[in-house]
Structure formats: structure tokens, C-alpha cells
Amino acid sequence: MIIRPYQSFGPLxxxxxxxxxxxxxxxxxxxxxxxxxxxxxYHYEHYIIRFDPETQTMFECTLLPKAVASINNIKVTWxxxxxxxxxxxxxxxxxxxxxxxxxxxxxxxxxxHDEDDSQMAISVFRxxxxxxxxxxxxxxxWERL
Amino acid sequence: MEPPDxxxxxxxxxxxxxxxxxxxxxxxxxxxxxxxxAMAREIRDVRHAAGSVSNDLRKYNKAxxxxxxxARRNNQLPDK
Numbered sequence: 001m002i003i004r005p006y007q008s009f010g011p012l013x014x015x016x017x018x019x020x021x022x023x024x025x026x027x028x029x030x031x032x033x034x035x036x037x038x039x040x041x042y043h044y045e046h047y048i049i050r051f052d053p054e055t056q057t058m059f060e061c062t063l064l065p066k067a068v069a070s071i072n073n074i075k076v077t078w079x080x081x082x083x084x085x086x087x088x089x090x091x092x093x094x095x096x097x098x099x100x101x102x103x104x105x106x107x108x109x110x111x112x113h114d115e116d117d118s119q120m121a122i123s124v125f126r127x128x129x130x131x132x133x134x135x136x137x138x139x140x141x142w143e144r145l
Numbered sequence: 146m147e148p149p150d151x152x153x154x155x156x157x158x159x160x161x162x163x164x165x166x167x168x169x170x171x172x173x174x175x176x177x178x179x180x181x182x183a184m185a186r187e188i189r190d191v192r193h194a195a196g197s198v199s200n201d202l203r204k205y206n207k208a209x210x211x212x213x214x215x216a217r218r219n220n221q222l223p224d225k
Contacts, residue, residue: 035160035161035163036155036163036167037163039163048159048160048161050161060161060162062159062160062161064159096165097165097168097169097172098158098165098168099158099162099165108161108162108165110158110159111158117148118146118148118151118152118157119157119158119159120158120159121158121159121161123158123161123162125161125162129162130162130165133165133166133169136169136172
């Protein structure tokens with residue numbers, strides 16, 4: 001699956017793709033539930049796809065370990081080498097409550113920098129998703145990885 | 146916590162940017178000195194995760210008790 005920042009995740013297009021289309025592309029989810037903000041989530045083995053409660057279209061995806069994907073020709077390898085590569089490309093990585101947020105690339109990474117396997121995930125988000133948290137952001141020193 | 150239960154907690158990174166919001170809310174409570182509220186919320190969240198994933202609301206009672214005792218000993222949980 002190719003991540004195109006703020007545009008798409010594989011065949012799923014932000015604010016366009018519906019639940020029915022998602023099932024056509026990815027198959028039937030293994031589980032469906034609602035998160036605490038009321039967004040419906042389609043769970044697959046390596047992805048969680050979230051749908052906007054108002055528009056019922058895809059607005060966010062989370063990749064889980066072993067998901068095969070790439071962003072800007074960087075292959076997701078689920079290690080610090082990958083994290084360093086995307087941080088370098090983003091140029092302004094920030095640590096927001098343990099999320100390494102790359103706003104140029106539209107992704108947020110958990111569990112790699114702090115070696116916490118149970119948190120390991122990459123979220124692909126739409127523009128502005130982390131803006132309200134920026135007052136709590138600190139620059140992430142990726143050179144130390 | 147066992148990983149599947151941990152995945153279901155509101156602060157877990159697998160739950161996407163929403164969990165960053167949750168972490169911010171908790172951090173704000175702590176900053177305001179509302180330790181009791183922050184802990185109560187965490188306990189509810191852990192119980193909810195254990196109940197929904199492992200079907201056992203009491204699964205982490207012992208660990209929760211240990212956390213509360215630790216907090217009391219360190220004056221993070223003053224009497225109301």
C-alpha cells in the first residue's frame with residue numbers, strides 16, 4: 001500500500017472512500033467497532049480504517065506491525081532506520097505525547113522510538129489533525145536514533 | 146497488561162490520533178493536580194479494555210490496588 005500524504009492510503013482516498021468501497025478494496029473487516037469519539041473503525045489484520053461520523057467517509061488509517069507499505073519511496077520497515085528516514089524527509093518531526101508526528105508527511109508513529117512493541121503503529125491522518133496539540137509538542141531529536 | 150487488553154486502552158498508539166487527545170486530557174488533569182480524576186479515568190479505561198477484550202472486568206484489580214497504594218504512599222492521592 002502506498003501512502004500519499006493527505007491524499008490516500010492505497011486505494012482509499014481521504015474524505016472520499018466510503019465503507020462499501022473499503023470492503024470492495026480490502027475485503028470484509030475482521031471486526032467493526034466505534035472509538036470513543038463515535039468514529040466507526042474497520043479492523044483488518046494489518047490496518048485499522050476509520051470513518052468520519054458525519055460524512056461516513058475514510059478520514060484516518062492506522063497501520064499495524066507487519067503491514068507492507070511505503071511513503072515517498074521509503075519502505076515501512078518498522079524499525080529505527082525507517083523512523084530516521086522519514087524524520088529526515090519530514091524535516092520537522094515533533095514528539096506529541098509520545099507520538100512522533102510528521103506533519104509534512106501526514107503520519108504519526110508510536111512504539112518505534114521508545115521500543116514499546118505494544119504501541120507500535122503508524123497513523124495516516126488528514127490535514128490539521130494534530131494542530132490543536134501543537135502547544136504540547138517538543139522537537140523530536142531523530143539524529144539520536 | 147496483556148498485549149490484546151493493552152491494545153484496547155484509550156491511550157494506546159494503535160488507536161490513532163484519538164489516543165494523543167486522550168493523553169493530552171490526562172496530562173492536563175495531572176498538571177491541574179487532579180490526580181484522583183486522572184487515576185479514576187485510567188482505572189475505568191483499563192476495566193473497559195479488560196471487559197471488552199478478555200471479558201473479565203476484575204482482571205487487573207490486583208495491579209490497580211498496587212497502583213493506588215503506591216499513589217497514596219507518595220501523596221499523589223490525598224483524601225477528599
